[in-house]
Amino acid sequence: MGDGISGLPGRGKGINETGIGHPALRLEDPPLLRGEGSFLADLNFPGQVHMRVVRSSAACGRLVGLDLSEALAAPGVVAVFTGADMSETPLIDFRQVGYDELRPYLQPVLAQDSVRYVGEPLAAVFAVDPYLAEDAAELIWPEIEAGEAVLESRSPLAISAMTLRADYGDVTAAMSAAHRVVELTCEVGRHSGIPLETRGLLAKPSGGGLEIYGIAKVPHYNCATLAAMLHLPAGSVVGREGHVGGGFGVRGELYPEDVLVAWAALRLSRPVKWVEDRWEHFLAANHSRDQVYVLRAAVDEDAVIQAIDAEIFHDQGAYVRTHGATVPSLSVAMLPGPYKVPSYRAACHIRLTNKTPAGTYRAPGRFESTFARERLVDAVAVEFGIPPAEARRRNLIALEEMPFDRRTETLGTRVVYDSGDYARLLGRLLAHVDYEALSESLSQRRANGELVGLGLGMFVEKSGLGPFDDVRVTRLEDGTVEVCTGAASVGQGMETVIAQIASEVLGVGYSSVRVRHGQTDLIGRGLGAFASRVTVMTGVAVYLAAKRLLANDVTGGSVEYTFNSDHMTYPYGAHAAVVKLDPGTGGVEIERYVVAYDVGRSVNPMLIEGQIVGGAAQGIGGSLYEEYRYDSDGGPLVTSFMDYLMPTAENQPPVEVLVSEDAPSPLNPLGLKGAGEGGTNACGAAIAAAVDEAVGCPGAVRTLPLSPERVLSLLGEPGSAVGRRGASRAVSARE
Amino acid sequence: MKPAQFSYIAPETVEEVLAALAEHGDEAKVLAGGQSLVPMMNFRLARPSVIVDIGRLAADESLDGISVDEGTLRIGARVRHRQLEHFPANGLGPADGPLGSLLRGLARWVGHLPIRVRGTFGGSIAHADPAAEWCIMAQTLGAEMVVRSSTRPMRIVAAEDFFETVFTTSLEPEELLTEVRLPVLGPDWRVGFCEFARRAGDFAVVAALTALRIEDGSIVEARVGAGGVAGTPVRLRAAEAALVGAIPTPAVFHEAGLAATGEVDPSGDIHGSAGYRRDLTGVMVRRALGAESIPTPV
């Protein structure tokens, strides 16, 4: 199964064998359901050794000594390597959105003479079994002269690496001409993607190069980069993607541990295996979010926002990793969202602290900026005494303005919204929940003493990042079809979607389409799976290749095709949340959650719904539960699932999903847009607004996540529903 | 997250268990359901060099039984959470009453289904998490722990002497907890419970358990306990004092809640600051007192 082969042939009777638009069952599922999945931890090769990483227990300091003698003498130990062994290995470079200003902060594979976060790799032990490797790693006590940890991006001690800017229109003039200026500061806590399968890699020496297993997300890039870093000929590092238990932006980037595994396999001439444990994942895999927004809006007398002036602080953590400035860049470019905002100025300061380095996590830069922007729009609604939905209607970009040049740039492209009817989508959402009636019934319940509220959040997503995607579509002798792509599967259902598109054109059942991906020796180049790009880029490439194959009309024929695209596509959505607060505990119960999302054209509605519901679970997690916290020395307070609370099935409300196809993308022949991140994007915004209304104190929520304690303190404020009832400070009195 | 090296023995009789514990002393740990010990070993927070598995012992009335004897309920240490959850209504016969509903109701609050299927009542008591439901119950109702070893005669330890601090009891390394005894509560007792956890199945941030004996409409005896507010579960004497002699009304429960808030001195952690836990204690006590029945999670 390491080959990423669809579950051939195996679909029973009565199951749709279909093309675009059908809720076809996932081709990926049969082996997974039968327990025949092949994840990294399942693989073993003769002679392999296991790696255990020795990590810094100090957040900041000088690495004075590492005594390896006991570890080297421990049973089963084959080798121990430190930064000194790897001083020739380059730093891990940016994969995207790199800037020279950030180059000094790239992470070394092993710490050289300083450490910058708890969890930073200092040494690696290689032993014949993972237990012995862990035993030996315990025998290494790094000697570190501790320094003072910096834990706040706004602290004057935080390294200011660079400031990203956006600027269009005349913000200064708009501010002085404004009828009102609305100001807001808000922040999103630090949390990140927690795939069920932790990271891991297995490198096996092979013919002067390496075969790499456990590779995910961006196999071609990672293999090429490893080859370059290890001075191997291009193409001699071959990636073999197997099943991947979730990515979410986190899994699959090139991390220090990955380079260590590959480097050690060459050095030791043996297969080297590493499976991250959960403790390591919390300490060492990319963190995300953790941004502060200081916003000002110039608003005219009709409650129309004429300008936004934004200052953003981005806590990058200890180093800049493969994502470079991706997250802050998206924050800056996407902050104005679905609104006209004729003038805009933003400065985003990328600050380094002594926390685990940060990267992308589902809806990077958008979960955060949507929260901030929607808080701002809610504040405008309050300022003008109009309903939140009305404040949005007055500011939305109109259908006639499409395509709309946002006049910002990110990921190497100019942001130009390709299509969208935002007001119509909002109307659809409001009609679904019966906005007037719902608002009325909630205000009735509030009058009866219940702490309930409704909140809205709107956003523009982005998807289908280019610049290219190659595919090879082959009709085999037996009538089945093979698709080879450089895209990757992180469990999102791409095999099914790609097979449906091929099936649509070629008229074969989708289960007769075998999709091969993540094998770097099968196709020359490939960009992998991120930024909701696969359905759009690979999907369209397959569509066009299949059309050509059909035109050629040869059996056994094969077509290679490259789809190029300089612009992203822009799906959009709106969330609504109804919450109920417990006045005694501050607990937040989500009574109702609705996501409306326009995907342009839906290849598989069932998978889109799955993406949205799963995405919403993660957005709800970041809004209410998940948070990486530190003590004052930079010691992580979150090292297990006892401390990092993810929503479980019992906490996840049923999500009502409204998928529409109002605005197909004009940028590709199928009209496709992506669906990976819209379920996450506006959770913080909608839940915050709902809690605001429940608390009875507009604009109360400024910080995510909304822990019960935080909610209780909002309820203690004088302006709140509870405060107004004149209850005493003692919580006991609050019912 | 791989445990340090250990050796494993699975005795067939209680005597062999006791002998093994006596031989290995504090190098050894009893393995019951493994739902607390195994995670701690994987984190290397516990590193026993010998594991004495009591799961392979032949069935044993003292270790596995639930029975009533002269006003005392005996619960064997190996009884699983799930057995208590599904203990039949009236399973204790005439003695079932408030205590029976408390046992069945509280069991639902212990972790998640797979944990309840494996984890044991005695394991929870011996593990002594200050927020564990069974520990709160033992402390509040004044349970007695029956403890055996091969070196000393059997001893019976009162809950208040048993729980020392977080994960620490007065059990000696060579001792095995075999049974827990609880006073049967007659029909004139009214029990209540309230717990707040961030998510269903998590350990409580704060939980409170209350038991009131009511005669002629007024409270003649009160037991109030809480977990999550100190190193052990605690009896809340001021709250009890606020109740005894009073007629059970919302106003009285409110006063008892305030008293509870006033008498605890918790420390904070990532799930709640000291002040939050203090306030929460009052809320939990008040709600437990007002509860019509033992609530179910979610």
Ligand SMILES: Cc1cc2nc3c(=O)[nH]c(=O)nc-3n(C[C@H](O)[C@H](O)[C@H](O)COP(=O)(O)OP(=O)(O)OC[C@H]3O[C@@H](n4cnc5c(N)ncnc54)[C@H](O)[C@@H]3O)c2cc1C
């Ligand atoms: C995700 C999760 C959530 C949980 N949530 C809760 C919860 O909400 N509430 C709750 O109360 N518990 C919770 N637990 C813990 C669970 O209830 C455990 O079952 C219990 O704490 C320990 O029982 P055990 O039988 O598994 O004991 P083990 O894990 O086997 O042992 C625990 C300790 O007790 C000792 N021990 C066990 N039996 C004896 C004995 N007879 N004599 C002497 N020493 C003994 C062991 O040596 C060890 O030190 C949770 C556990 C998990 C993994």
